[in-house]
Amino acid sequence: MSVLQRILAVQVPCPKDSWLYRILPSVSHKPFESIDQGHVTHNWDEVGPDPNQLRWKPFEIPKASEKKVDFVSGLYTLCGAGDIKSNNGLAVHIFLCNSSMENRCFYNSDGDFLIVPQKGKLLIYTEFGKMSLQPNEICVIQRGMRFSVDVFEETRGYILEVYGVHFELPDLGPIGANGLANPRDFLIPVAWYEDRRVLGGYTVINKYQGKLFACKQDVSPFNVVAWHGNYTPYKYNLENFMVINAVAFDHADPSIFTVLTAKSLRPGVAIADFVIFPPRWGVADKTFRPPYYHRNCMSEFMGLIKGHYEAKQGGFLPGGGSLHSAMTPHGPDADCFEKASKAKLEPERIADGTMAFMFESSLSLAVTKWGLKTCSCLDENYYKCWEPLQSHFTPNSRSPTEPK
Template sequence: MSQYKYQSGFGSHFSSEDERCPNSLPVGQNSPQQCPYGLYAEQLSGSAFTAPRTENVRTWLYRKLPSAVHKPFKRYEGSKYLSQNWDEQPPNPNQMRWKPFDIPAKEQETITFVDGFHTVCGAGDARARHGLAIHIYLCNTSMDNSAFYNSDGDLLIVPQQGVLDITTELGRMTVSPNEICVIPQGIRFAVKIDSLSRGYILEVYDGHFCLPDLGPIGANGLANPRDFETPVAWFDDTAGKEYQVISKFQGSLFVATQNHSIFDVVAWHGNYVPYKYDLSKFMVINSVSFDHCDPSIFTVLTCPSLRPGTAIADFVIFPPRWSVQEHTFRPPYYHRNCMSEFMGLILGRYEAKEDDFAPGGGTLHSIMTPHGPDVKCFEGASNAKLKPERIADGTQAFMFESSLSLAVTKWGEHTCQKLDAQYYECWQALKSNFKI
């Protein structure tokens, strides 16, 4: 994996050319009359042309053939559990917890990253460019001579088991558990694996992920821009094969064929790029006095809505850290929220629910559905000696949080057969300690 090269920085304007073709980037002109090496110039726009400069994102690609050179798209039936039908199940406000989702053995059925999309819940409409979907990916086979792109929005990918070897139009990157990557809308990519792979995907329709504002925190903290990495230019030099281009468009999948490599970009420059981030580099901000900050203090990335301070989706983590507060119930407080909260566990044991919440599973606490520490956690934290201590070592839990009310799919509630019907029992032994 060491041959993969990266540039650092979030939101930067990058330029890159494959080292096999020096001076392949035009100088001072995006679309010259004739590009170096006989390449074609193609712009990939991730925002409206007239978007404000601070929000305007696009990248110029210099490739062997334009991406328009392909046969017509036809319906693709490979993914059985990808859904945008939020009405297929009656609403369910109950707390939900899923046991780890099963990865099919290769001997049973070969499933690629794209075929392994399983939609758990979501809201909104990709056609209206508003909403999100949460998926689990379960795959046992690499994508071969094919690539995928999402016309509906950005994909934030959180591997939980297995390393993802991702080739994008702009270059290659490896993403391991405890790392994440974001593939922006429209960028084509392929995923290879060397073992059974499982993870989580947050898809947003409205806009793009960005870093949260820091406010009183100041200039430094949380996820620092310099720790994000984007690949450098690399092109596939093979020829004479047929390739599949799979597109997710308005919630459905389509496929087209072409007789040249999808990954033929020799050089590029711009600020619309795929990127990865190592979650261990997150700079935790926490209380050193009493009480504790709201979980928003752990936000890595956000996709803002049109309402200030309110997100279509936040990606929040609960990493290893020191717990220092005095005269305080330190675990997460009992809570009802105007946001939807989907939690996943990459590794370890989550401090608020150490039993029965396992890596590769999930929980969903819907809008205004109460939740909080289980009996064991409450009793232990209420009587613990309050001294500085490390918590969550060897653990990485995360949350997809949204202002939208999420509907669970039929696969999520029934077909996967992983929904834990006894989840509610973890609070039933809590007793009244009220005294006069």
């Protein structure tokens, strides 16, 4: 069992640290200086609040023939909440890139990155080694870890950033020892190091208190020849998720599909949950099987990695997203409602060839200016998917067996 697997299997709090043995210490660099922020922000007051149901068409990837954009310059903050300086909150970012990071790396002083690729493969170099990442896999780069990203084509994905806490496996409670994301399926980087000097200097980019800074150093930051500890990057293949589902009646809450959680100080309440909706069997009887219409206290950002989400017949596409804010009603579109209402309740496969996910938070998320105004992908007609819904209320009709 690997170091990562051992620490995830532990059910009690324990310190997280790692010792890194370098060719030269990481302190050997020039002073940090502020650089262009691009579209990265943690200013949640750029535009006024919007409680409406929001949906974005697939986010557009810049063409390499027009402009080279790497992972860092292709970061766009979509929404978030909280305060970095007090280590409490989260942000949702989109990454849209077409080029590899050359002689530069990135690290986040503010929080952890949970990276969800949707299009294109990534090769991620870290101080702990390297790991490949492709759609239907996720990785977590924890706070302070330096990394660089190579891409091989136009690449797109989603990032959930949390500050002040780390991602961990949810408590399984009555489920027992096995289920959901099992510790044995989490992987750490493959051993690798780099011993080279860079003509003109290697650029280290740091996100600190929501701002971007950069410094130069003569050597690669990936000059770690050995390490030990339990504070590492890690990856997970979503196909390994062991689904728990309703087998009698009713529609279970999405919490049963939680892969990783970032807990708050309130028991049972998360700053953020990473939830997936994988292929599974639907067998519930006497039940409207898609998610029912609801309002709740959570903020729900959904994305689609591939396929076709079962609660939306159109408009919710791979590479796009939706945001349903706290106490804003949402649920299946009209076409989905009609189809599910007439379907024969027999065992059926749900979501084959599909992987949708949700970043769910107890915080009230504010959308950035880029998400509401600058980005051309906002779907202004999202609300129309519910307009065809009709009333089926017939209070005076009774079945022949009902008493008068």
